[in-house]
Amino acid sequence: MAMAPSTTTGASGAGAPTQTYGRALALLASLFFMWGFITVINNTLLPHLRSVFDLNYTQTTLIESVWFIAYFVAAIPSAKLIERVGYKKSLVIGLLTMAAGALGMTLAASIPSYGVTLTMLFVIAAGITLLQVAANPYVAVVGSPETSSSRLNLVQAMNSAGTMLAPSFGAWLILGRSVGGTAKEGTMLTPAERLADAQSVILPYVLVAAVLVVLAVVIARFKLPDMGAASRRAAAEERRHHSLWRHRNLVFGVPAIFIYLIAEIGVANLFVNFVSQRDIADITHEQAGHYLTFLWGGMMVGRFLGSAIMTKIRAETVLAAFSVGAFVVMLVATFASGETAMWALISVGLFHSIMFPTIFTLGIRGLGTLTEEGSGLLIMAIAGGALVVVQGWLADRYGLQLSFLLTAACEVYILFYALWGAKPTNAVEDVRPGEA
Incomplete structure (x- = not known):
């Protein structure tokens, strides 16, 4: 089952010019930045759409579910x-697909239409999936296998830089230019105000589309090293003698990615509504959007720190420590009130920071010629973010604050993976890509 671009080659990898890969990784870092930026715009877009279309929490989180369903649907076609x-x-x-979806968002805003909005967000996410399927395994296997977690955390820090800047962008150009965004939680809007608010997303998405087109042109003109198609064919026969299901670190790593995404996306998407509540910070959605910057900023800082720490401490140990920290602050966010609860929820970004890149690299460790298939499964597991709708249902039924117990439960599984599930079984020699 070929589900991701190849990450394996023959001996030629040892002679690949380091400088060439360095430039390639620097360029790929810009892609990590952009898809992080665009994904997190949703965190300010969701409370905005909740106000425009008068949605409950289940309907609001369904928007993000559609986004992450695209990862499941588009992963295999992307690999092909x-x-x-x-x-x-x-x-x-992938970049042009994202640009087309961003321009489609301007159509959805002009109508305005909840259905068209869902469709265009799906298109954008499908483009991001294509980038993710290729870029994550590429970064993970370029260089020493021992430092793959450190390397992917470092490049993912650029993703976090995008996520850190996106809330201010969204708060300024979406929430700050709308009636719903500058009013207190629970304010009822007139039909004319809803229409005007809907159209406030046109300018931000036009700007995003323009940047994506420029980046596509830059990528098209760049001499990017190939992943080694010849070695893919050479390794096909060898792969037949191995099974993905014999590798415990992958078998438990796929649900670890899936479950982690439920935690990360649930926190990010409900952050603005949570902080805006009267018994938490009692602020407007626009003001809450600026606080969201601290959540993603903590994730960026955590990835830089994690990248450095993992050069001296085993990745599994670091992952276990961060999962315990995340569990503790989520309990505080669930049962405390006021600014204590708000800052507890903000601090979870620091503890979530290293989870995705670390689980990913631990999951493909020791797969050898099966690395491409394993990478594809891990990318498909990003679809776990679609289950954020479950937290939306819990918020509607039991209250927004108590719904974060689901997040705390997710952290427990990550701890289990770090302590036991990530230990490789039937490991084979890791190999590196060469330059075609």
Whole structure:
């Protein structure tokens, strides 16, 4: 089952020019930045759409569920496209797909239409999936296997830089330019105000589309090292003698990614509504959007720190410590009130920071020629973010604050994975990509 671009080659990898890969990784870091930026715009978009379309929490989180369903639907077609047209062309297609979806959001805002909004967000997410399927395993295997977690955390820090800047962008250009965004929680809008608020997203998405097109042009003109199509064919026969299901670190790593995404996306998407509540911070959605910057900023700082720490301490140990920290602050956010609860929820960004890149690299550790299939499964597991709708249902039924017990439960599984599930079984030699 070919589900991701190849991350394996023959001996040629040892002679690949480090400088060439350095430039490639620097360029890929810009892709990590952009898809992080665009994904987190949703955190300010969701409370905005909740106000515009008068949605309950279940309907609001369904928007994000559609976004992450795209990861499940588009992962296999993305891999097939990469096999057909190549790595670089696929990156360009992914960026242009995202740009088309961003422009489609301006249509959804003009109507305005909840259905068209869902469709266009799905298109954007499908483009991001294409980038994710290729870029994560590429970064993970370029260089020493021992430092793959450190390397991916470092590049993912650029993703976090995008997520840190996006809330201020969204708060300023979406929430700050709308009646619903500058009013207190529970304010009822007139039909005319809803229409005006809907159209406030046009300018931000036009700007995003323009940047994506420019980045696509840059990628198209860049001499990006190939992932080694010849070695993929050479390794096909060898892969037949191995099974993904014999590798415990992958078998438990796929649900770890899935469950982690439920935690991360639930916190981010409900943050603005949570902080805006009277018994928490009692502020407007626009003001809460600026506080969201601290959540994502903590994630960026955590990834830089994690990258450095993992050069000296085993990745599993660091992951276990961060999962315990995340569990503790989520309990505080659930049962405390006022600014204590708000800052507890903000601090979970620091503890979540290293989880995705670390689980990913631990999950593909020791897969050898099966690395590409394992990477594909891990990327598909990002669809776990779609289950944020479960937290929306819990919020409607039991209250927004108590719904974060679901997040705390997710942290427990991550701890289990770090302590036991991540230990590789039937590990084979890790290999590196060469330059075609």
